Amino acid sequence: MNRKQLEKIGVPDYCVTEAIQAIQIAVNAGLRGKDAKQQLIAVLDAPTEFLNDEQYGEFAHALVDHENEEIVESTQVDYAVWGDEFID
16 A cells, blocks of 8 residues: 555554554565455554554554644733833
C-alpha cells in the first residue's frame, strides 16, 4: 500500500511511516492484500488493543501517543489597565 491508499482508509499523516512498516512486517509474516488492509482498519478503530502486537504495535503506539499529547489551548486573561491615554 502507498501513502495515498493509506490516507484513503484513514491513516493520519503523522503515522504513515509506522503504517507502512507494519504492512511490511505483516507481509513478511505471510499476510496478504485485503487482510492487511482490514488489519490496519482494525488498528485504526481500536489502537489500544494492538499495543503489544508484533506486527502492528508500533503503528498502534503512534496512534495512541498522538491522541495522548496535551493540547495547549489559549485562554483569554483579564488584566487591570491604568490610564486612558496611549503611553509611548
